Amino acid sequence: MNQALLFENLHFAYTPDSEVLRGITLGLTRSERVALIGANGAGKSTLLLHANGLLTPSRGRVIVEGQALTPHTLASIRRQVGLVFQNPDDQLFMPIVEEDVGFGPANMRLPHEQVAERVEQALRAVNALDLRHRSTHQLSGGEKRRVAIATVLAMEPSIMVMDEPSAGLDPRSRRELITLLGTLNHTLLIATHDLDLARRLCHRTVIIQAGRVAADSATVQLLNNKRLMRRCGL
Ligand SMILES: Nc1ncnc2c1ncn2[C@@H]1O[C@H](COP(=O)(O)OP(=O)(O)OP(=O)(O)O)[C@@H](O)[C@H]1O
Numbered sequence: 452m453n454q455a456l457l458f459e460n461l462h463f464a465y466t467p468d469s470e471v472l473r474g475i476t477l478g479l480t481r482s483e484r485v486a487l488i489g490a491n492g493a494g495k496s497t498l499l500l501h502a503n504g505l506l507t508p509s510r511g512r513v514i515v516e517g518q519a520l521t522p523h524t525l526a527s528i529r530r531q532v533g534l535v536f537q538n539p540d541d542q543l544f545m546p547i548v549e550e551d552v553g554f555g556p557a558n559m560r561l562p563h564e565q566v567a568e569r570v571e572q573a574l575r576a577v578n579a580l581d582l583r584h585r586s587t588h589q590l591s592g593g594e595k596r597r598v599a600i601a602t603v604l605a606m607e608p609s610i611m612v613m614d615e616p617s618a619g620l621d622p623r624s625r626r627e628l629i630t631l632l633g634t635l636n637h638t639l640l641i642a643t644h645d646l647d648l649a650r651r652l653c654h655r656t657v658i659i660q661a662g663r664v665a666a667d668s669a670t671v672q673l674l675n676n677k678r679l680m681r682r683c684g685l
């Protein structure tokens with residue numbers, strides 16, 4: 452099958468008494484853009500953290516480009532799947548912006564000029580080139596968000612999994628982000644409360660409710676289904 456990313460019957464619990472993911476199956480074909488929506492606490496972030504092995508399911512599998520995620524494939528899958536965290540502070544850890552964006556490529560042992568090129572391209576893409584020499588910890592929330600996205604772009608993953616990428620962005624940065632994501636060829640899975648972003652970018656939307664897939668269909672159709680949206684706490 453032409454699946455780029457497949458979650459197969461995923462179960463997960465942070466604590467033994469309450470299961471957060473309760474049998475999620477969800478596949479994305481190559482270059483597909485899918486929005487993941489659902490009420491607070493539904494399990495969206497938890498699901499995304501499974502995409503590159505930051506969490507390990509108690510049952511079920513994650514399959515990336517036909518390869519099951521195991522300790523053995525973890526490193527190669529992390530190069531294929533870029534994850535943008537819900538909180539940019541979880542993503543950024545180097546003191547200076549350009550060091551942070553260049554960290555991944557440098558770690559892949561790319562030559563210095565290529566690292567510099569990727570840093571510039573990635574920062575330019577998120578309209579943050581002017582921030583390159585700034586201290587990461589002194590950025591505003593929206594600036595951090597854009598730099599966090601750049602750190603992932605710089606890795607040139609084929610699949611991008613993004614958790615609330617438009618949260619905290621001003622209207623112009625948000626529009627530019629939507630335009631940018633619309634030009635990417637990546638397979639994209641985007642957890643979001645920004646239904647307008649879902650509508651603009653993703654032909655398909657999946658609703659997660661209490662750790663299960665409650666709906667999976669065309670975005671327009673799903674967002675117009677007021678009764679379904681209300682039933683799912685949206
Ligand atoms: N590290 C953790 N330890 C224990 N429970 C957690 C942890 N992280 C999340 N949870 C719980 O797991 C459930 C799902 O959380 P998750 O963050 O996946 O939800 P979400 O759909 O991303 O919500 P939001 O829209 O608020 O971002 C919630 O009940 C949450 O309280």
Ligand SMILES: [Mg+2]
Pocket residue numbers: 495496497537614
């Ligand atoms: Mg979340």
